[in-house]
Amino acid sequence: MTKQRDRIEFLQGTLDILILRSLQRGPAHGHALAKHIKQTSEEVFHVETGSLYPALHRLEAKGWIAATWDQSDKGKRARFYRLTPSGRKQLAVEQSKWESFSRAMSLILKTTDQEG
Numbered sequence: 001m002t003k004q005r006d007r008i009e010f011l012q013g014t015l016d017i018l019i020l021r022s023l024q025r026g027p028a029h030g031h032a033l034a035k036h037i038k039q040t041s042e043e044v045f046h047v048e049t050g051s052l053y054p055a056l057h058r059l060e061a062k063g064w065i066a067a068t069w070d071q072s073d074k075g076k077r078a079r080f081y082r083l084t085p086s087g088r089k090q091l092a093v094e095q096s097k098w099e100s101f102s103r104a105m106s107l108i109l110k111t112t113d114q115e116g
């Protein structure tokens with residue numbers, strides 16, 4: 001990748017699992033979630049506000065996360081999100097799917113490399 005890192009588009013459902021996985025560490029507000037995803041992915045994934053908050057609302061509507069108002073470490077009022085028991089179950093399901101997907105892609109890419 002270039003120094004400015006190419007923008008990576010998320011596959012359907014990718015942002016959901018990134019959020020659920022990030023919340024497995026404990027409650028967090030939106031900015032902290034975006035920062036964690038960026039840092040953990042070695043700055044490959046940049047979650048924009050316009051994608052993050054609709055995803056958080058969607059996950060909350062599904063019952064996979066819950067939100068409460070509290071103060072951030074900077075003293076500002078912020079909405080903190082946490083994983084629900086249903087969200088933990090969904091994370092396990094989604095993680096299993098992604099591991100299968102990743103393995104299959106790796107197998108196909110290795111096969112392609114060996115053919116050429």
